[in-house]
Amino acid sequence: MEISQPKNQHAKIITVIPGEKSQRLRQEEECLIADGLQGFATRSGIAIESANGNIIRDIDGNEFLDIIGGIGVNGIGHSHPKFIKEMSEQLTKCSIGSFTSKARVDFFNIIDQIKVGNLNRVQLYSSGSEAVESALRLAKNATQKWEFVSFSGSFHGKTAGSLALMGSEFKNSYGPFAPGNHVIPYANCFRCPLGSSYPICGLACLEVGRNFLKSNITSGVAAFIIEPIQGTAGNIIPPKDFLSSVRELAKEFDSLLIADEMITGFGRTGHFWGVQHSHTVPDIMTIGKQFGGGYPVSGLLASNELVKIKPWGNPSGSSSSYGGNPMAAMAALTSTQIIIEENLVENSKQMGLYFLELLKPFVDRYSFIGEVRGLGLMIGIELVKNKQTKEPLSKKALNWLFDEFLQNGLLTMAYASSFRIQPAMTIDQETIINIIEIMNKVFNKFSDYGLVDY
């Protein structure tokens, strides 16, 4: 089936950004909303009227090309016609409760067909963190152990258990956490923690992790948890054998492997699941973001044997108030159907390759672009002051880039030196060309103004 979203989408800017109407509404909200909203929403200052495909329209009539995509949520494109129809109809029928629905069964049947290994049993939740917390509880029940291993740069959510796994400074000031969380190095080869390079290193980072764990585990590891490709850290793609080696390491410690596929699942990386790039089968997978089409639904996948373990598997043992309610089930079913019917996994792969083909020359063209990488439509660009030292651009320079992209009609995550790109998987070549045109314009201006040392 043809992709139903519009093609050749362009930005259209008709006011200074943010426009007057947006400014007024934002000022009103500013007095009421608690601080801490997502940075790009606050900084952009725009208020949203509507959206379709890869375009977001503000209330002043400006149209932005959106390569943030709700940070991996926008798989099927904003306002997909089938999604609107099915969700609207569902709303008129029933929206509350955990009783069985036809949509939920149909969704589970699809998962059964596309499962990795024997991970065909599903429990649904409403946020990524909630699914991760459930995975941690299940791993504890299954192994009767309580320690966890995660990776530098990792992000698994902001609830207490998931926060303790975090591999970045964000968690500082929220401690103390439950004991027994160990963070070991991820294979972030652009910024190799050992100053080495792949494949000469022989995945030495994992060897460091192994030795660290040997002397730091006090009781036993319930599970290793890993993002097959790290999202928050900057769409970091480890070498192909990294994940399979982590699988081996988990076996060595007689523990489970949880693959957090919150961003990488449902075709984002050009395979249905991120773990398929390295032929690795985890014991538990957590899923979320784009299989809800914007509706807050997440989930956990595990084998038949694992989900029977008690008390996790007792009645109400792994449930939640909104998990798999009729709206969530319909959102999950409809988005997944669209991804399959419109062949969006293949489109993600092909459009990702096309995007990379146009972005790769940026490394030679611009002194401040240290690396361009990507798998499917999960793309990362390293913005650096100096290609030799790899020192990141300053916050001031990054904010300038974010603001300039915005004024030119491109919604980006250029406020971080590991600049992440994840448009809707419905994107086409012409829209990518339109995005690249704005990127070249802004990067050329950045060069001409000599802002690298800003």
Ligand SMILES: Cc1ncc(COP(=O)(O)O)c(C=O)c1O
């Ligand atoms: C890999 C990963 N796991 C978990 C989460 C947490 O999801 P949520 O924000 O829905 O709680 C995120 C959010 O970005 C994520 O990227």
